[in-house]
Amino acid sequence: MSGVSGVSGGRAGFRPPPYPYDRLDRLKPLAAGHEGGLVDLSIGTPCDPPPREVVAALSSSGAERGYPSSIGTPAFREAAAGWMLRRLGVEVAVGDIAACIGTKELVTAMPQWLHLRDPGRDTVLYPAVSYPSYAMGATLAGCRAVPVDIEGGGLEAVAADDVARALCLWVNSPGNPTGALTDLGAAAAWGRAHRVPVLSDECYVEFTWDGPPRTILEHGSEGVLAVHSLSKRSNLAGLRAGFYAGDADLVHYLSEVRKHAGAMVPGPVQAAAVVAFGDDAHVDAQRARYAERMAFFREVLAGAGAAAEPSAGSFYLWAAAPEGDAWALTAWLTKWGGVLVAPGDLYGEAGEGYVRVALVQPIERLRLVADRLGRAPGAGGGPS
Ligand SMILES: Cc1ncc(COP(=O)(O)O)c(C=O)c1O
Numbered sequence: 135m136s137g138v139s140g141v142s143g144g145r146a147g148f149r150p151p152p153y154p155y156d157r158l159d160r161l162k163p164l165a166a167g168h169e170g171g172l173v174d175l176s177i178g179t180p181c182d183p184p185p186r187e188v189v190a191a192l193s194s195s196g197a198e199r200g201y202p203s204s205i206g207t208p209a210f211r212e213a214a215a216g217w218m219l220r221r222l223g224v225e226v227a228v229g230d231i232a233a234c235i236g237t238k239e240l241v242t243a244m245p246q247w248l249h250l251r252d253p254g255r256d257t258v259l260y261p262a263v264s265y266p267s268y269a270m271g272a273t274l275a276g277c278r279a280v281p282v283d284i285e286g287g288g289l290e291a292v293a294a295d296d297v298a299r300a301l302c303l304w305v306n307s308p309g310n311p312t313g314a315l316t317d318l319g320a321a322a323a324w325g326r327a328h329r330v331p332v333l334s335d336e337c338y339v340e341f342t343w344d345g346p347p348r349t350i351l352e353h354g355s356e357g358v359l360a361v362h363s364l365s366k367r368s369n370l371a372g373l374r375a376g377f378y379a380g381d382a383d384l385v386h387y388l389s390e391v392r393k394h395a396g397a398m399v400p401g402p403v404q405a406a407a408v409v410a411f412g413d414d415a416h417v418d419a420q421r422a423r424y425a426e427r428m429a430f431f432r433e434v435l436a437g438a439g440a441a442a443e444p445s446a447g448s449f450y451l452w453a454a455a456p457e458g459d460a461w462a463l464t465a466w467l468t469k470w471g472g473v474l475v476a477p478g479d480l481y482g483e484a485g486e487g488y489v490r491v492a493l494v495q496p497i498e499r500l501r502l503v504a505d506r507l508g509r510a511p512g513a514g515g516g517p518s
Pocket of ligand 1: 238
């Protein structure tokens with residue numbers, strides 16, 4: 135089956151593949167000659183400051199002495215519920231919410247836990263162009279990862295055998311790397327019809343540009359989970375705080391397993407998260423920063439011959455490389471602009487021919503890149 139990865143038929147043990155962003159290391163020296171250094175737009179790691187009150191809460195909670203609650207303190211879960219009601223318009227019972235240590239650990243461990251619950255199933259369905267951790271979670275569990283062209287209407291095309299074996303379907307809206315929005319109502323309905331849990335990674339939800347923010351929980355909680363993070367919303371990727379919410383049985387099962395596994399968000403982090411979920415002004419300020427950077431850099435990319443549609447969400451631009459050669463465009467941008475972006479095949483074979491640009495650097499740094507590219511040979515046309 136083409137595109138399926140994960141289960142090894144041979145006897146060789148697991149050899150971790152190169153970490154996606156480590157593949158870019160060899161390009162970095164190309165930017166060495168640029169005064170002002172490399173402008174790194176390859177990884178979606180926020181650079182802007184989190185609210186001061188959040189950082190202060192880290193050292194004043196007194197929560198460091200005892201073990202923290204694995205499911206999350208009542209204050210943490212109430213803050214998450216309050217945030218979902220305020221920002222996403224959905225009312226979720228505090229008992230149907232549980233903490234996770236950032237969301238990446240939840241994403242990558244989920245297949246293992248779902249497979250333990252339902253050993254007859256061994257397949258993770260995930261978006262064909264996506265955050266690499268959905269497929270890696272399947273690999274780490276010894277399961278199969280089957281990419282699906284969800285935005286292209288591909289859910290109906292998933293093979294019956296893959297549906298029958300599916301542990302879950304991941305969706306991600308707004309999506310990394312394309313910034314596209316997914317029809318979450320259709321995904322939830324498909325999951326219910328086929329008895330496949332639908333896990334909706336919504337970590338960019340407050341950076342939705344096309345219409346209001348949407349959560350899968352608008353379509354009911356049966357058979358679905360929404361997964362949220364403070365990493366992007368509040369520039370707190372270093373804190374490691376997130377939560378999952380939705381289907382009562384699934385939340386209960388996962389939180390019991392996680393308690394046994396010792397998965398705990400540190401107490402001071404939970405206290406800081408309460409403050410972060412309680413404030414929206416810093417997110418609105420961040421939205422304005424991303425909007426300015428994305429509009430500016432779309433023009434810069436167009437000048438390099440790389441067209442990007444305005445993103446419907448996220449802080450990424452997804453640009454088509456001239457002649458479909460994303461690695462050549464990436465190398466050219468690094469050499470002449472001193473800027474590092476991510477070739478689209480880091481997000482799956484179907485991403486070939488595109489680059490992802492994460493607008494995580496201040497506008498002054500983006501202007502610096504524009505100035506450098508203005509002096510590049512063949513400026514205005516990009517690599518040839
Ligand atoms: C789509 C998506 N999901 C999840 C994550 C993980 O975020 P965190 O583990 O910081 O919550 C990322 C980070 O880049 C992401 O892009």
